[in-house]
Amino acid sequence: MNSIKIDDTYAEAFETKASYLLITAATRELAYTAAVEATGFATSFIGCPAEAGIDGYVESSKTPDGRPGYSIIICQNTTKKLEQQLLERIGQCVLTAATTAVYNLLPESQIQSNLGFKLSFFADGYQEKIERYDRTLYKIPVMSGDFLIEENIGITDAVAGGNLYITAKTQQTALVAAQAAVNAIREIPGVITPFPGGIVASGSKVGSKKYDFMHATTNERYCPTLKDKISDSKLSKDTNGVYEIVFDGLDEERINLATQSAINAIKTIPDVQEISAGNFGGKLGKYKIHLKR
Amino acid sequence: MNSIKIDDTYAEAFETKASYLLITAATRELAYTAAVEATGFATSFIGCPAEAGIDGYVESSKTPDGRPGYSIIICQNTTKKLEQQLLERIGQCVLTAATTAVYNLLPESQIQSNLGFKLSFFADGYQEKIERYDRTLYKIPVMSGDFLIEENIGITDAVAGGNLYITAKTQQTALVAAQAAVNAIREIPGVITPFPGGIVASGSKVGSKKYDFMHATTNERYCPTLKDKISDSKLSKDTNGVYEIVFDGLDEERINLATQSAINAIKTIPDVQEISAGNFGGKLGKYKIHLKR
Amino acid sequence: MNSIKIDDTYAEAFETKASYLLITAATRELAYTAAVEATGFATSFIGCPAEAGIDGYVESSKTPDGRPGYSIIICQNTTKKLEQQLLERIGQCVLTAATTAVYNLLPESQIQSNLGFKLSFFADGYQEKIERYDRTLYKIPVMSGDFLIEENIGITDAVAGGNLYITAKTQQTALVAAQAAVNAIREIPGVITPFPGGIVASGSKVGSKKYDFMHATTNERYCPTLKDKISDSKLSKDTNGVYEIVFDGLDEERINLATQSAINAIKTIPDVQEISAGNFGGKLGKYKIHLKR
């Protein structure tokens, strides 16, 4: 392990609502294709209609229908908005995808959204409610055969905004360290990394110093090309790259675990300088995810 | 070539507004990652905020900054809605992606949206307007370095809803034929296939016979599992699979070309029965893309 | 599950020698790149220098160095030939690959090949034998940094030639069923599918009816385009596609498990006709892997 300075701070995370679904298909590749489409355009609540991501591969021996699948997580900040996102994302990106089926991975949640019931109207009267795999499903006839979806999809309280900053001598070192961190986080069930490739190149601060109408702007104190132009840069002279990792999880414990796993992964990469995190003095959320445990 | 019946009909396509952008990055993989995120959750106007897709790989020798890139197309039915989608998709999914830059592939369009200008406020006063590569760009300092984006992004009239139905003895034959068709369409510059993997498993009809509140419902006459239950099925007894291909393009000529290329590709697959298309008697759009030319 | 005829026969498998190695790297992608190269050109002993394949992804939390990895299996029919393959494949395709390290996944095997010791001469005197991660490793200075490889790599008796034939109405249905079977087999630790995509399009019989110099030739009784030209075809009139799956495993139990998992996976695909297997009356090997258990 390489020796890296860990900033004695915490990542400020916040509450969200989340659904946890399983998409299966005839082949692993087909399931993946649907999962990618359903979780696209979903990096940040600031400008996307959801935060979403692929949680992981689910082996065919562990899915209800014996086919390979991918679990996904979709987040929004209210149950109502999340239900709308489920309807649109599953209806447009999974019902339409070749050979897919959709199952509920939160059957114990108190809140259950009747997504399958709602989507079944697409069948225009030809839908059937059936019992299969110890679940209540809707069968929707489509061009390729029948689409199956579980009647209810659970919604749970979850945690968004886990994060880490990685500071390095070169942009590329910070990037590869970020990729290693994302690899490690993606191994943890129930945690997603919603940004492109799991990585944020343009980490932001809350609000703006200059423009009232901006909810989030560049975190200039961590911008390498500004370090000689501003007086309060957090970066040292020889820092040329910073990347942020952002992750959402089903509970605080998972976010803590993801944080530690990511730190361990970053330590495997030489020439990283420091690991820090973004916190905004409580403006953003109630969870404090300390880097040092 | 296999002998396949071509239905003597046309696909009904309709008008849309479209932008055509180039995303470059340090490596091909990084550019692809951004392009996938930016064009996700974008299969159909019915329930998605846009239709979007990757147009193709652009070699590093043909991009302004000498880096590898992917061209993408984003569609919405009004200029205003398209501008909003550009702001959100590029701002959240490309500005945030590692090492990316964004260029305008429609510099000749009469309508130019000042996307780069708008996004530059993210720099919170540290943005710079520069001339580089014979273009006007904004330089936005971010954690990983500087993000570059062209000041203006062109918007053009385009054509959405090109489509084909592929009918086969088995679901899998229709699927592989659809994949072959998508491969062929994706080779045509200026045409995208917005659905997951380019393929629609659940082709729809306009409106509903049963539910007033539904804008689109399953096209039951093409559903194999309903062929013995309804009197007006379009499918023969031995048809077990139908897939639809949907594609959007920058102009009608490209949609015609994509249609013929897709038909040729489908003919390379044995055991396909028929190629048809969806038209709705002019309810949907003004373009008639005839299968037989 | 679809109803498919299971032929009451067995696959004839045979003895081989095998090594089981772990390749780690800075990122999952880099480890995968090395694993693919090291296991290429390795489908069949008939004409390749080895049979080899990727066994699976190994999470960073489960590798010695905390980095993501892929386990691979390399087979040859004698220890001596296998050692030569290890030297060439690891020396040329992993030592040369960016950021990799190599670990022994068979530390308990009686036969241990001193691959790390042999490769260490590449360091031209600058090699170091070190103890790390509770293992004995060689450290070889290379351009990118240091390459680490475990001193010894275990060799074990294993089983090659597990197989299944999938017969269907169309070529594409057999293909997608084969892909589903490969997905299922790849989920089983210690089993690989050495052919391209795990699938054999040109299943063979031992020897030749016509050419003395051929060790293996097409299995004409299973060729759809010959079914009307020969008198002893095993295919019915409406069969248009057959694919074979071949798999090698660390022991007979795993081959049995892979066989049953593959059969279950094939049952998820509609329009498959029959599952059979290749046996050659004991000419090939001593293991009988019965399809019906």
Place this chain on the structure above:
Amino acid sequence: MNSIKIDDTYAEAFETKASYLLITAATRELAYTAAVEATGFATSFIGCPAEAGIDGYVESSKTPDGRPGYSIIICQNTTKKLEQQLLERIGQCVLTAATTAVYNLLPESQIQSNLGFKLSFFADGYQEKIERYDRTLYKIPVMSGDFLIEENIGITDAVAGGNLYITAKTQQTALVAAQAAVNAIREIPGVITPFPGGIVASGSKVGSKKYDFMHATTNERYCPTLKDKISDSKLSKDTNGVYEIVFDGLDEERINLATQSAINAIKTIPDVQEISAGNFGGKLGKYKIHLKR
């Protein structure tokens, strides 16, 4: 473009024999799968049976059979050895791959190897010689249908061992620069990058200072971890990573073009220090590929 020191030297390349083939399949993915297997275990003549790689995607509109394909190049230093490699690699890795066909991309070469004729014996008497697509092909019945391969495959004189060294402050910067260089080289038709991901982590010198039996050993003067232990290191104090790129091409002009394209690509990556190349005073080959033109 970043300012990078270009060493005033040349890469020493050498003569090889090469074949240039096209693999098509029902889908792009299936063609790619076959191409990867056929070009695996083929990084360097030192320990591999060939040098080989994927040249590029060939659009379905540009292939004889209207299906998508990949062109590949296979190199060996004599015609006889190359013919043996063709027989084994195409026979074991492409004939066996789902839905593939093989075409000759060097029909004008004086030397034509009758690979299709030789492989046709696999059909055990059921082969047919046919004229199709203005070519002479063999049709070989296999389980999945018919495999088509052109009767002759051309062999040409070609150039191996084009190379560049990339030196950077951190290992990761050299790595990303190497990836960018490989992206650029892969855009040039008729040039391959045979190493894993196109990159060499363990660039070598000819022979050994210490061990008579070694044909190639680590190039210690470019090893960052040895720079303080040897007196003749070529690396400066702050260099922590070096990667080599190796490429083979159909002629010297292409190797020159690849070299310049790679240099331009490397210049797009910040924090690279120097670009150099490996030459061995004429011990290795007759071509001098100068970095400065």
